[in-house]
Amino acid sequence: MPNDKKSEPDKTGRPAVELVDVCKVFDTSATPPAYAVDHLSLKIASGEFFTFLGPSGCGKTTTLRMIAGFESPTAGKILLEGHDVSGLPAHMRNTNTVFQSYALFPHLSVEDNVAFGLAVKRVPRSERGDRVAAALDLVRMRHAAGRKPSELSGGQQQRIALARALVNEPSVLLLDEPFGALDLKLRREMQIEVKEMQRRLGITFIFVTHDQEEALTMSDRIAVMSTGVVRQIDDPVGIYERPTDRFTAGFIGDMNMLSATVLERQDGVVEVLAADTRLKLKTNAELPAGKDCTIAMRPEALTFMRDSADDAAFAGKVESAVYVGTDRLYNIRLQTGEAMTVRVRNSRADSVLRIGEKVSLFCPSSAIHLLSDQDKK
């Protein structure tokens, strides 16, 4: 869940990575062109743990591969530490990649796999040995130095892949769904370990995942992507608690969404109509009267008891109830027809309701997110 303790990235220097209007079209003959990555612009600070989060096929891997140099952008510029690397092949970039499939060299021992980058760069043998040993210590795999990759488990191979990349002391480490093939328990362990490693080493990590929880626990900042477009960039707390975009709101955690219309707007406050209810909400968004928008509420933000006088209220009926240990989950059908999910702590007095019972739903206006509808893709 949201991670409040975020290590402060070095925001003073130039960005480690900067993307300027980067596009990638694989099949240039198609009309209209299908953008795998669609006019992407962002800056990633040095020492930051930056995550691209989005569903499968949204262009995360393609973005990462363009930064690594395996694909070249159809348009736009990529800068590494301020230098345009558009024409630079992968082997001349100061980035290293951890592949989802590990891609360890099967004919080399663990030690030689890790030493590969140093050997091709002609680092003296004596120094090589020390650095390889240090990298293997870092991932706690020193004992496996003499083994072949095929003799290791998936999790161990992933550690070797990490060591093989980190031993080169890259300015940017790229990780493409590195834990995708691991079971849940191992995945959690690796998440904590890799995050800790990044904090200690101070290397910029660019991480790709479709797992929102993974993104929220590990990242300093997250870019939520869909269909080649970045929908929102923020820290985990911001992404979870202040979604500004309909896609982000729906992708991260559970969210109840209602269509709404702006009635009037004056200095930072808009009055909207949603499910036959008038709501006053604070916003900076550009929302003139008459415009359609969406309001969104987390299931855990809704209650059946009014906690404060200016809570929004909706009338509905209990359709189903599920007991999930600490909480109860209710499906409520509003009078206007929309379905809402409510999550209530069992310790609350209002937690037990009968199916079919008429209820009022309350939500503090601070927990209602106002989303513009322009990105309704």
Add this chain to the structure above:
Amino acid sequence: MKLSRIAGLYVPIVTILGYVFLFAPLVVLVIYSFNAGRSTVVWTGFSMDWYVQALNDRGLQRGLQVSAIVAVLSAIISTAIGTSAALAVIKRPFPAKNLFSTLLIAPLVLPEIVLAVGMLVATVWSGLALGYLTLVAGHVLVSVPFTFLIVRAAAATLDPRLDEAAADLGAHGGQIFMRVTLPLLLPAILSATLLSAIISFDNFVMSTFVSGVGTTPLPIQIYAMLKTGLTPKINALGTMLIGVNVLAILLVMGRYLKTVRGTGQ
């Protein structure tokens, strides 16, 4: 049921007959290579004389030398061509790739005698003398489809991510080849070399057309000797050749099985 019992015997009987048909001539050849007399029909006693004679025959010595030189040279060249072509086909996009592959394998399905006549015509047309050069070229033509197919099959199982991983770690094209591609393909490349050496060593049709005076390879030398009379000397030589070939094939098979197991297929 009588009929089903006969049907049940069909498979083992045919199998045994098949093996007899395949190996009886070889067994007879090996046995009579130790015959004391001149006959290849009547057994007169055990002797190693024919082996001594075969090894001391100037014509056979010369033929063996020519065959060995041509086998080694043509195997090296054929493997180099086959490997380069296989890597190009697997790793690089280029136009008319399928046509290129098909043309390389074509010598496999064309009658060898047509290829041989073609080689001879081309030699005469170019004004080159028949000799080592034409022998090696002809044998490369015959064996290159095999080296290409063997290395291509192995290269197709290579994970393309390995090349990317190597480039990512700072290796340029040459380093990727030397440190990743070549070591991983080495078993297949060795098999290809050995197989093309055997193909060259056994070749008859192509050699008949493109060998010159003084460069008669062993199979043609043996054939020429048959015209002056069949003696157990040929049997002795044949037995030695079988020995060498079996050894080579066991090596190839061993390598091949290792590759297959190594890639987990």
